Amino acid sequence: MAQKPSIPKGTRDFSPIEIAKRSYITSIIKEQFQLFGFHPIETPSFENSDTLMGKYGEEGDRLIFKILNSGNFFFNKNKINLPKSIDTLLNNSADKIESDERIELNKFTGLISEKALRYDLTVPFARYVVQHQNEIDFPFKRYQIQPVWRADRPQKGRFREFYQCDADVVGSKSLWQEVDFIQLYDAVFTKLGLKGVTIKMNNRKILSGIAEVIGASDKLIDFTVALDKLDKIGEEGVKEEMLAKGISETAIEKVQPLFTFTGTASEKIRQLKELLSSSDVGMKGVAELEFIINTLQEIPLSTASLDLDITLARGLNYYTGAIFEVSAPDGINMGSIGGGGRYDDLTGIFGLKNVSGVGISFGLDRIYLVLEELGLFPETVAPSTKALFINFGEAEAFYCFKTIRKLRNNGIIAELYPDSSKMNKQMKYANNRTIPFVILAGTSEMENNKYTIKNMQSGNQQEVDFDQLQALLK
């Protein structure tokens, strides 16, 4: 291979410093997950295709990475019946394929691929809960920090391999879980020193209530998308867009208060109560929000603020109660850095009915970018070498190596430069790695059982015995 090697688009190599910074974030997330009583699980990187396919919509299916059957993959099932026209299909270009031919192709894919890389952590978790239901005590609080893969078009901040950090509870409908998750968000971002994040909250039942009131469930997404532009295009602009999308003038009038939907959470709750009074499901959503908001007024958040945002509709397809999204502090141009919600029938897709789940996720890559932008990483995020022992030759190296062993036993990171190279080269190695101390031990030091320790920042050096050396390096 003559040309310089590369990695697939949308994937990344992580250098030691990047790993250290990522570990800094995940260790704080993990610590808080544990403090809140969550336990870790891990699931395989690939699942049976039928576990994943059909769970993320048509677009999702397309973005799932499929793995070729191994061995003589075409023949795993002895004699398979292939779509008749496969040869023709294979020799056609993409835009010439008819819809029913596409179905044939999908069948073919199914024959040569039975496994797929996980697309998120939620579906594998649902599969885990159903498969292990007899070993699990409900409510089950689990966290999971693992990579997922999506065949998305890569762009800034969007990768084909990235980590998700999820915490979920299944088997309890208690709203205390929602309160706990908001506290958990607050605790993590506070520990990360990232003050001023906004936890936006909505409730699927309120969206259903609005749909009832405007008399058009099918227009709900158009409605929320348009309303979300209020800041940018003003009330008239929003109304125009709604009309254009086929929402009637009467419907728009009915929810007029939403156009002036500002104020504190309590004021918003009051307005919602008026607006949704005719909708049972809507009022149930308001009551749920109210409980959470009232509780958090008494047990306030440390650094995050809570905002009721009725345009929040993420994951509308499967959330059934609370919907969360976290945005970075004002002035940081970054999408959501976390999100989650409640789904009343998480495990139903795998045959276990009536198990409610609620969970949140942290967006590791974006949190990383925000901390970087705001200079919030601590100066030292990783343990690094404290002392480099200069290698003057075999006898000296031997003397140093014995010392290094003793230092390591006391938790001090020390290294011997592996070759007796020129002094310059060895010093450069220490400098490039910002190793704070260099130890020099030549014949005279060895005779007296001493070491010359050089402080690389000040340039000062002194001769010391082992105890002094160890004390200086501690």
Place this chain on the structure above:
Amino acid sequence: MAQKPSIPKGTRDFSPIEIAKRSYITSIIKEQFQLFGFHPIETPSFENSDTLMGKYGEEGDRLIFKILNSGNFFFNKNKINLPKSIDTLLNNSADKIESDERIELNKFTGLISEKALRYDLTVPFARYVVQHQNEIDFPFKRYQIQPVWRADRPQKGRFREFYQCDADVVGSKSLWQEVDFIQLYDAVFTKLGLKGVTIKMNNRKILSGIAEVIGASDKLIDFTVALDKLDKIGEEGVKEEMLAKGISETAIEKVQPLFTFTGTASEKIRQLKELLSSSDVGMKGVAELEFIINTLQEIPLSTASLDLDITLARGLNYYTGAIFEVSAPDGINMGSIGGGGRYDDLTGIFGLKNVSGVGISFGLDRIYLVLEELGLFPETVAPSTKALFINFGEAEAFYCFKTIRKLRNNGIIAELYPDSSKMNKQMKYANNRTIPFVILAGTSEMENNKYTIKNMQSGNQQEVDFDQLQALLK
């Protein structure tokens, strides 16, 4: 989906307790990697196929998991020239495929799959070093703990997805690296409490020397395999097998001392010097071993022992110097729990010549099984909930929740039972999770700002204030 979901064969779900035990092992490995001056990197789960293919031999290529091109994968390259006979091929059964048809099929696979899951950490590391050579200061000491995937036939202790824990140095030929790696093995197994492991060592140059002496380089593997059976089938049995494999009687006579190859490392070195005196490369290998052995006699290992084993030939294809393998303590029936060696041209496959590397690997799954068998896991391997607050209803839950927040701020893992279920159910939850303390706070406790704390093991309970509560839970 009616049937209970499952996971692909050879893969595993990990429960919280399994994760905790695995983390216990990897955290000790990581800590020692860092103490020895290694830095972490991570590479993508999948690489371009041509990065991996052809690096692990024909068998290896077959075991690499290939990923289907995403989207309309057949058409990524607009119009592709397919093997003419593809349709016939696809409809044949595996045993009917001729060798040149297989080549056609491989071509076809190449067209529909351009990425593959990594098979080990060494080749991606070599790729990383070449790709980032301008950002790296050599010698570069890196560690990497990530999963790898192999389409192997699953069996006890062999999985299709498993973690490798590797540490390598590239860019130095110093034998101090070998000494350091043996010390590193010793440090890790000592910390794990796994006393009595044997670090077996050999050197590729000694094997080359033997080949020279017996005059048959191509018979070297047959030779070492046969010699390895000395314990089981005795000297005559071994000689018979060698003759059967086509090794001449004269050759066998020349290396007669190997049949009585016992004693201390120093004695073995002396015998090897005599035996290999006519081979330059062999004598170089002996000198390398001698340096390592002499050094480690002066700087002894803590709990591991070092053994010179000239039948050790793992990775014969690419190791060029030291070869290591670690075996579990006597009486434990488990293959190697670690291995490694030196390869003088690690990065040559990617066009960067003359970069020597040496490294070792820890077998996480097997180490887990050994620790389990010997009962060496600490009693508590994971942080777990210290106190469960019983939920008597909204007002009480509210009172408890405020307390829980304060406890968590002080690092105490505390939880509220999410629903005001029957007392029995809540106590059972605490019992099943072996939560040591249950906190009860009803109307009377609330009025007096107190808590009733119940020790779940002794059954004792007492009323305390917050400070006392916190002290008891610390």
